[in-house]
Amino acid sequence: MRTLYLDAFSGISGDMFIGALLDLGVDFKQFETELAKLNVPGYHLHAERIAKSSIYGTDFDVHLPEAMHKDEGFIETTPAQHQHPHTHVAGHAHTHQHANGHTHSHGDDVRHLKDIEAIIDHSDLSDYVKTNAKQVFTEIAQSEAVVHDLPLSDVHFHEVGALDSIVDIVGAFVALELLAVNQVYSSELTDGSGFIKVAHGMMPVPVPAVMQMRVGSAIPIKQNPDLQTELITPTGMGIVKTIVDQFCPIPDDQTIIKVGYGFGNRETPQLNALRVMLCEKKTKPTGC
Numbered sequence: 001m002r003t004l005y006l007d008a009f010s011g012i013s014g015d016m017f018i019g020a021l022l023d024l025g026v027d028f029k030q031f032e033t034e035l036a037k038l039n040v041p042g043y044h045l046h047a048e049r050i051a052k053s054s055i056y057g058t059d060f061d062v063h064l065p066e067a068m069h070k071d072e073g074f075i076e077t078t079p080a081q082h083q084h085p086h087t088h089v090a091g092h093a094h095t096h097q098h099a100n101g102h103t104h105s106h107g108d109d110v111r112h113l114k115d116i117e118a119i120i121d122h123s124d125l126s127d128y129v130k131t132n133a134k135q136v137f138t139e140i141a142q143s144e145a146v147v148h149d150l151p152l153s154d155v156h157f158h159e160v161g162a163l164d165s166i167v168d169i170v171g172a173f174v175a176l177e178l179l180a181v182n183q184v185y186s187s188e189l190t191d192g193s194g195f196i197k198v199a200h201g202m203m204p205v206p207v208p209a210v211m212q213m214r215v216g217s218a219i220p221i222k223q224n225p226d227l228q229t230e231l232i233t234p235t236g237m238g239i240v241k242t243i244v245d246q247f248c249p250i251p252d253d254q255t256i257i258k259v260g261y262g263f264g265n266r267e268t269p270q271l272n273a274l275r276v277m278l279c280e281k282k283t284k285p286t287g288c
Helices: 016-025 028-038 113-121 128-148 161-180 208-213 234-243
Strands: 001-009 042-050 055-063 075-077 111-114 154-156 181-187 188-191 195-198 200-204 219-222 254-263 273-281
Touching: 001 161, 001 254, 016 042, 016 055, 016 161, 016 234, 016 273, 028 042, 055 161, 075 195, 111 113, 113 128, 113 154, 113 161, 128 154, 128 161, 128 208, 128 234, 161 234, 200 234, 208 234
Parallel strands: 001 181, 055 254, 188 219
Antiparallel strands: 001 273, 042 055, 075 154, 111 154, 195 200, 254 273
């Protein structure tokens, strides 16, 4: 039995999660090969082992062509019965590392949840990766639909943002499958506090989509009043909600065999990383 333990002292995002698993020893070339089974072009991956605060870990990122903007997140269509301006629902959707306020014209190509599910279903990925990746997208879309009082069918990704998010979310489960763990435990999650600026104003932390995903769950979140920023992204929260079996300290029957760090790019006064531990069940002692 192999257990993955998440020590989310500085929140979690998709990039941080993948970086942490690569830091545990997931082979990057094998990861690239498996992720290519998604059969979606237009991106390349970057992973580098670097030091922050003299602690070594892995910085992971999905690179898109220079003309494209990183993950813009879910945006809303504007049905006649809704008088909202055409803006981003979550202009920071996965971006623990990347935040911008771009808006797009009504003519931009978009992908709805059903379109993303079709891309995943028609890929050559394993059933494990397909099922779990679709679950994360569903969690995020459902939360955005509730927060913005929209039908689920009206919640969609800008095309470029969808590419980044698809790679990030699918990649999380490719890496997890390659790590071959049987269960996932986690500490309580830590978020920042205050407000963050997104495309349509100032938003409280935890951001509404993350807070909505807490409904019906027992996911514990504490807020750090000294960090006036977002630490838990909707993508990170969706991954946690999908994979974590229990929120608790590392069980006494587990032995830590390796520790890894996945870095976020946002500069904070403390180490901005997700720490993960690969554990195995202890064998019974044979003597003194």
